[in-house]
Amino acid sequence: MERRKERIDRGVKVRSDGIYALNSYREVFYLAFPRLIPILGLLVICPLFSEYWKEVFVSTAVYALLAVSWELLYMGGLISLGQSLFYGVGAYIAGALNAYWGVPPILSLPIATLVGGVFCTLMLLPVLRLRGIYFAMVTLVLPLLLSRFVEATRILGGTEGLTGIDSFSSQWVAFYLVQVALLVAFFGFRRLEGSDYGLVIKGINDNDRAIMSSGINIYWYKTQILFMAGAVGAFAGAYGAHYDMFAGIPGFALDYSILPIAAAAVGGMGSFAGPLLGAFILVPLSEILRALGALRIVFYGLFLVFAVVGLPEGLFHFIRRKYEQIERWVEVDKG
Amino acid sequence: MSDVLLTVSGVSKHFGGVVAVDDVSFELKAGEIVGIIGPNGSGKTTLVNIITGFVRPDKGRVVFKKEDITGKPPYHITDVGIARTFQMIRPFYQLPAYKNLIPSLFSPRVRRLLGGKYGDRDAVAMDILEEVGFERDSSVPYKSARNLPHGYLKRLELGRCIALRPEVIILDELFSGMSIAEVTSTVPIIEKLRDEGIAIIMIEHRLRELFQITDHVLVFNFGRKIAEGTPEEVMNSNEVKEAYLGSEEIEEEETAC
Structure with a gap:
């Protein structure tokens, strides 16, 4: 006799993607519960924490926006090592609009989102034909290049940056604005992923020759996702500029590029929930570890290593499997 | 002709x-x-x-x-x-067979030819799969391409072409x-x-x-x-x-x- 682990899919019948046959409130809850977690978590539970932790959750949400934007590019086969490009561009556009012309946040945020998205798309347009590591190298270089450019030409405040940018009218506005924006981006991208459009985007990553020979201009589609990812990243930057009342060279810092990737690696690539979850683990964890002083980075690094080695598929995919399947040990005859 | x-x-x-x-x-x-x-x-x-x-x-x-x-x-x-199949087939393995036709049905050509009234793409995909010999009432069209035998994948490629109305x-x-x-x-x-x-x-x-x-x-x-x-x-x-x-x-x- 030998024991073997058996995995059984849990009850809800799926006829095809997104079409469910629901028979009870229990099944409705089963489907709705995972989707309610981010909504309730961000809008109801996070505000219960202290002022200090609320600030942490704001910066978490900013990183999560960048991580979700990273995942959209990843879905289309574009590996970005330069999310800070989006952040920095958005921050500078909103900062300049506000500092030079007094544009209030209610206008500067949407303008920075759109113009930032267009600007980032144009910057990356010439290298859209590159794939994998070659595209990644260029995205890594661009923010470095822009920060040196600002430093050398002393435009936009030079190394000092733009200070005295208007903040939001209240801490509550600031808090809910970013959390709602995150939810909109998250569920919007998920919606997109599930549509035929998303299928084409994932197809470009899988086999771009097949997509091309379906008569679809893959470069035009890549441009579109680049714009969407850039706009979300630029919004994060514009929001950050108003929240910190500062826009400067640190906006192009490597943190904004690396943390979204780490979040995706820990949380699980290939779904938007993974990077979101990853960001909400990594950023608060980094705050908790502050108590350790100088050893903080050591433990942070160890956590990253253990997370990636222990759960290479990512935490989200692990949780989802556990949620969707019943596991039990059965005895099998060895014939 | x-x-x-x-x-x-x-x-x-x-x-x-x-x-x-x-x-x-x-x-x-x-x-x-x-x-x-x-x-x-x-x-x-x-x-x-x-x-x-x-x-x-x-x-x-x-x-x-x-x-x-x-x-x-x-x-x-x-x-x-002009539509083509590839000698080295590479379907979208993780997708169900009928979803493999969606990119073709989503293409500008097909949308133009059907003048916006393409209806339910999944249904159109099933019709085409039936045309190339997938048994409609079986589970075959719903199986992910990974689990299909080679002959079906070849015909899936043909279906992908037909979907383009070339x-x-x-x-x-x-x-x-x-x-x-x-x-x-x-x-x-x-x-x-x-x-x-x-x-x-x-x-x-x-x-x-x-x-x-x-x-x-x-x-x-x-x-x-x-x-x-x-x-x-x-x-x-x-x-x-x-x-x-x-x-x-x-x-x-x-x-x-």
């Missing part, structure tokens, strides 16, 4: 010192099946890649319905109405890897497409099956078109015999050794 759809004239392509395609010309008419045969490495697939825009020719022109499509990008060439279909070794039964059931599908007025180019190594459905064959060797005509004419040509069986001189040398 004798209007010329596709004209290939004087096309050449070399990769480094290797001449892959050497001064090839032919015409393709609507409702016609043209077979292309030749030994491995004789430039058949390169020719397909040139027509479909994956490879830019060094010389020569490809004209489709009076439009010069030489060197245009692949998506443009599909958009005007005027020319290029089948790059569609029959390779198919069982006799699968080939027998696929032949009527191709004949039906021909009867609908679609021009078809078939690259094949399985000559018996090819000769059943085509009446015009081009033979390639070392990148050149060495013979053209009906299957009987081509098979009786000395050059073709040499290409396939080797020339007598070489044989004599071999026996001498």
Whole structure:
């Protein structure tokens, strides 16, 4: 006799993607519960924490926006090592609009989102034909290049940056604005992923020759996702500029590029929930570890290593499997 | 039905010192099946890649319905109405079979042809899969491509082409890897497409099956078109015999050794 682990899919019948046959409130809850977690978590539970932790959750949400934007590019086969490009561009556009012309946040945020998205798309347009590591190298270089450019030409405040940018009218506005924006981006991208459009985007990553020979201009589609990812990243930057009342060279810092990737690696690539979850683990964890002083980075690094080695598929995919399947040990005859 | 759809004239392509395609010309008419045969490495697939825009020719022109499509990008060439299958199939493995057709149905060409009323793409995809021999009421169309046998994947490729509502279909070794039964059931599908007025180019190594459905064959060797005509004419040509069986001189040398 030998024991073997058996995995059984849990009850809800799926006829095809997104079409469910629901028979009870229990099944409705089963489907709705995972989707309610981010909504309730961000809008109801996070505000219960202290002022200090609320600030942490704001910066978490900013990183999560960048991580979700990273995942959209990843879905289309574009590996970005330069999310800070989006952040920095958005921050500078909103900062300049506000500092030079007094544009209030209610206008500067949407303008920075759109113009930032267009600007980032144009910057990356010439290298859209590159794939994998070659595209990644260029995205890594661009923010470095822009920060040196600002430093050398002393435009936009030079190394000092733009200070005295208007903040939001209240801490509550600031808090809910970013959390709602995150939810909109998250569920919007998920919606997109599930549509035929998303299928084409994932197809470009899988086999771009097949997509091309379906008569679809893959470069035009890549441009579109680049714009969407850039706009979300630029919004994060514009929001950050108003929240910190500062826009400067640190906006192009490597943190904004690396943390979204780490979040995706820990949380699980290939779904938007993974990077979101990853960001909400990594950023608060980094705050908790502050108590350790100088050893903080050591433990942070160890956590990253253990997370990636222990759960290479990512935490989200692990949780989802556990949620969707019943596991039990059965005895099998060895014939 | 004798209007010329596709004209290939004087096309050449070399990769480094290797001449892959050497001064090839032919015409393709609507409702016609043209077979292309030749030994491995004789430039058949390169020719397909040139027509479909994956490879830019060094010389020569490809004209489709009076439009010069030489060197245009692949998506443009599909958009005007030339669809192809790949010799090395690479379906979207993690997707259900019918979802593999969605990119084709989502393409600008199909949306334009159907004038916005494409309805439910999944339903259209199922219709097309049934056309290429997927059993509609079974679980086969819902299985992910990963779990489908090779013959089904080949027909899935054909379905992907049909979904584009093309005027020319290029089948790059569609029959390779198919069982006799699968080939027998696929032949009527191709004949039906021909009867609908679609021009078809078939690259094949399985000559018996090819000769059943085509009446015009081009033979390639070392990148050149060495013979053209009906299957009987081509098979009786000395050059073709040499290409396939080797020339007598070489044989004599071999026996001498």
